[in-house]
Amino acid sequence: MKGWMGKVRALFWLSILSIVLSGCGKENLSAFLPKGYGAQVSLDIIFISLAVMVFVFIVVMIIYTFVLVKFRQKKGQEDFVPKQTEGNKALEVVWTVIPILLLIIIAVPTIAATYDLADESDKADSLNISVTGNQYWWHFNYGEEEIQTSQDMYIPVGEKVYLNMMSSDVLHSFWVPSISGKMDTNPENENTMYIEALEEGVYWGKCAELCGPSHSLMDFKIVAVSPEEYQQWVEDMQNVDLEATPETASAQEGQAIFENSCLGCHAIGSSPTAVGPNLTNFGDRTKLAGVEDLTHENVVNWILNPEKMKPGNKMTGNYTVPSEEEAEKIADYLLQLKPSDVTPETASSNN
Amino acid sequence: MSHEDILNPKVMPEEPEKATLEGKNKFLGFWFFLGGETVLFASLFGTYLALKNSNNGGPTSEELFGLELVFIMTMLLLTSSLTSVYAMYHMKNNEFKKMQIWLGITVLLGLTFLGLEIYEFYEYIVHDGFTFRSSAFGSAFYTLVGFHGGHVLFGLLWIITLMARNAKRGLNLYNAPKFYIASLYWHFIDVVWVFIFTVVYLMGVI
Amino acid sequence: MSTTIAQNKGFGATLWDYLTTVDHKKIAILYLIGGGFFFLLGGLEAMAIRIQLIKPENDFVSAGFYNELLTMHGTTMIFLAAMPLIFALLNAVVPLQIGARDVAFPFLNSLGFWLFLFGGILLNCSWFLGGAPDAGWTAYAPLSTTQPGHGVDFYVLGLQISGAGTLMGGINFLVTIVNMRAPGMTYMRMPLFTWTAFVTSALILFAFPALTVGLFLMMFDRLFGSGFFDANMGGNSVIWEHLFWIFGHPEVYILILPAFGVFSDVFSTFSKKRLFGYTAMVFATVLIGFLGFMVWAHHMFTVGLGPAANSIFAVATMAIAVPTGIKIFNWLFTLWGGNIKINSAMLWSLAFIPSFTIGGMTGVMLAAAAADYQFHDTYFVVAHFHYVIVGGVVFGIFAGLHYWWPKMFGKILDETLGKITFWTFFIGFHLTFFIQHFLGLMGMPRRYWVYLTDQGLNTGNLISTIGAFFMAIGAIVFLYNVIITSIKGEKVGGDPWDGRTLEWSIPSPPPHYNFKQLPLVRGLDPLWIEKTEGRKGMTPAEPVGDIHMPNPTILPFVMSFGLFIAGFGFIYQVDDASWLSAVFIGMGICLGAMFVRSVKDDHGHHIHKEDLDKGDGL
Amino acid sequence: MAENTNSINTELDYHKKKKKEEMKQQVITFALMIAFTIIAFTMVVSGLDKLFIIPILLVLAIVQVIFQLYYFMHMSHKGHELPAVMMYGGFAVAFLTVLTLLVLVWW
Ligand code: HEA
């Protein structure tokens, strides 16, 4: 008996230890460290239900341990025949009624929270962003502001932002664990969800519905900045000068190549083209294609062979691959697309 | 019970379809199967109802459906239900010939029904250009009605096989359950049709 | 005709015997072999998954291949391993427990097995023919309907064929339990395993047709150009989700209920007590089955059904905790005051209680819709369902196999090896899956081919993979145990455990006809009643007489084989219309065999009472 | 022996009569079903209000199905308890299925 429990206990501590070692996960990614209203609400429900569960589990384990210690067959008693009890009405009522009560304790706040998180009463007065899930990237359309971006979504902190979500191909699911729970993007119905960041920061988002080979690489970010900075960003984005010529010669050449062979899919500015990500503020991206570091080398590698970074992506095979030189130039051009001073750094440095 | 008793019973019992254990098992098993079929058709009906307005620019149910043909088809199928009841009545009275005759009429009615259904589909496809691939509505329509049609076809083949196989040797305790459950199946097909003509056709034109 | 005699025949004759058998005990063995094989295969796929996830950004397998692995792991484990292994136990035990000589539909029973096997083989052929399905075991449209290649086609047709087999098996057990019970075996005297078999079969009857329809629609979309799930044609992909889960949720109770039945019988036998609260247990089983049909949308909380639907389904889901709790406590109080003997079968059963309780409780946490927005499609869900499936179903299968092995094969599995299997598997199981609860909330969605470095997910995944290796060792030791026992194990009598129910009143392995004379049942735990009154066996309810048995037949095998061929035809006719000939040939074989079956009378045969007396004493 | 045949005969007569009566009932049922069908079709042709017709159509369909099950398929007879349970089980699942597919698919 001792050994038995000992093993279980060792297991338990091993698990606890490893959790402590890794903390509660990475800041701005983990649902354990909520930085948004939805995540907060969900975590509260998680803790309420967890508390009830721990209580029930302890009760079960106490009876279980007692029974096993007390009634285990003793030496020489192999033939002992215990009393054949049929049941016990009172006990049975107890373990029917108490769980019902416990479930009510969970159910009531659950329903309240479910309705709370689906509230759309102030949708018309709030910032609305149309979110489109694509294999394997995210597109954000600020309809009223006439801004199109991809991969990084800028929002003002402390305000409700309504997301109207659709998919252009297969199912995806929009999930930023530290900001809010997830919501699927479907191809035929628009889903609405609101998010509200409580602190400035760059929050890591993930696609949570299997959508093909690069499902695990379909990351995106929410960049929550102060309302003033957000206004600034909006203005900068609205006033992007599409005619501006880049400073360096190589970037200028890059622009020419880009406009020749890439503009069919990638828009710069508020054009509605969205076959591929909008690259207006590409130079300010947190990551390349959602997951890779935004370095010159990586961008060149992407342009030359996107398949290597994201298997099955929809760019591969659908464009004329430039030479390495050309790619370098395009990278120069793309990386200097920095229309705004409000960047992910702004969000993280204010913290 | 020995083979002899089953194949050449001296007296036919009151409920020949349930006189043997095999018969009882078949009877019960088939009813359970019909319980499952209910869910099968419900899933098809649900899908149809969800997609019936998704005509994708193609013809709508109002434009397509005419009621005359459906009315005739309904009458045929309802009547075939009654004729199969007659057949079972005669089976219980151990009048094999009469049973065969009524089953024969049932089969004829069923065949006519099927013929009309094929004609209906043909009209939609050729004249209205409304096909399985036109729209989600088209897919759902042909799938639901086609599944029913497939059941009719299967039922007909089943009854015909039974009639032919046993034409010479008459009724016995071995084949009585088979006739009986075939008739249950036929009634169930009618049940499904009642919902089809109500939900698909009648509700489709109003 | 009994299995012992069969062993003395040549290999060819034995093979033919099994290909044509309609004996439920042999079909049980076939299911055991088939299900066991697919369990190892699914386990192998799981190991590949865990090895890929041992470290961040690993490239042990490619992204596309990973998706194939996880899809095939889930599909194989659920449809081709867990269900068939449960069918193995049902076939081996249920007719014996109700005092029947046979099942109601021996032919259908064998057809069900062959359909399962050929469906499973068809599905796995995809590995060698251009890639396995890769849209998850849930095959959500439109990913599944637009995936290039034939992988998902194999999924659709393989499951359609094996699903038909399962439906037949379900109807067979329903009718068997209703019509074939021995005299005196009333419903409320049936052992709980038989009760769970009954409810599980009813769930199969009502749940599988929804899957059948879903698979048909998906097949039409993929192979015949319809637009059910295609938004561009006005279709709606959510319909698939509903149809899948209308089937899928009852399916998980189809899996767990028989396991509950096993534990009920094992606990009662090895604590030498009758089951505590038998009536409540029966009632709870039925209630779980019933509620199981009203909760499916808890898999769809994030689909966007709206707060009203989410709340309703959340509360309905939570309600299932009540009957399940009733069961847990009744088991505990069956043990209470008993004379508890702990052997391998009992170890698995005892380990089930805490493991499944954890899994059930995370289930209730998932049911809280607002919390599920965080849990959904993360490793928390993976942890939940492995806790209930491995900690419930797999433990149940292991318990059942250890418990009934002597009945099926006449030999007891080696106890020492059994304990080694148990401890390695048990420890490995908790190591693998406990940590995954945290991984999920720390931001690891499921079905992820890689996770990134620096996201705090490395240690947890490493531990998880280590645990999986322990489980693999456990599984291998079990395999070794089976082999060594069949070579060296000692023969045991009909009642090695001091059993309580009817299956222990006949020899091990039972003769072809199970009961020489049908027993007279006088209460719950009929054999126990006779024992307490000083008798050694059951009192017969009839004089010795001729016994009627069904004839063996190859037709089920032929029919399934026909569908197998037609399956290939359906899949490849999109590429080349000449494959339609395979459809016609295959369907022709199948229908031809059906025709032979309906035209040729088959009255079975009799075993004469003079032949019965030849040495079948206990 | 003579007694025995006699009782069989009376029994047979009794059953014959019962079956005759049942047959009569079934013909009446059939007539009603035809009538219902005609009512349903004429109502639709007459172009009454949608909200008025649909519930009636559904009720008529359900009654017809009950007729089929209970009169034509004898579900009320002895020995049909379990078939009835299973059919109702099927209908319950069917109802939920149709309801959700109708209500929850487009929102
Ligand atoms: C054998 C299989 C099995 C079983 C038995 C269960 C049992 C339960 N499951 Fe689980 N579930 C799965 C297999 C199973 N599940 C699978 C495979 C999936 C994922 C599918 C996929 O997406 O791939 C899944 C997913 C799943 C989800 C969806 C998660 C998501 O995708 O977001 C939910 C949500 O509600 C859920 C809930 C439950 C509940 C409430 C139970 C209950 O039945 C549990 C009841 C038991 C207890 C609660 C413990 C004992 C009770 C007591 C001791 C009494 C007192 C208790 C209380 C008062 C709480 N399950």
Ligand code: HEA
């Ligand atoms: C009955 C159901 C069942 C069972 C028993 C298991 C058992 C296991 N499962 Fe599985 N699992 C599912 C059902 C099941 N699973 C389902 C439905 C999914 C979801 C799929 C989806 O998302 O679509 C899933 C998904 C799933 C994932 C998530 C994948 C992802 O989302 O990316 C993981 C990851 O750890 C996992 C691991 C395991 C492990 C380690 C075991 C272990 O318990 C396995 C133990 C067994 C063995 C290790 C066998 C050992 C034998 C050998 C190695 C010997 C082989 C040798 C010979 C052939 C001689 N499973």
Ligand code: CUA
């Ligand atoms: Cu998009 Cu996963």
Ligand SMILES: [Cu+2]
């Ligand atoms: Cu579920």
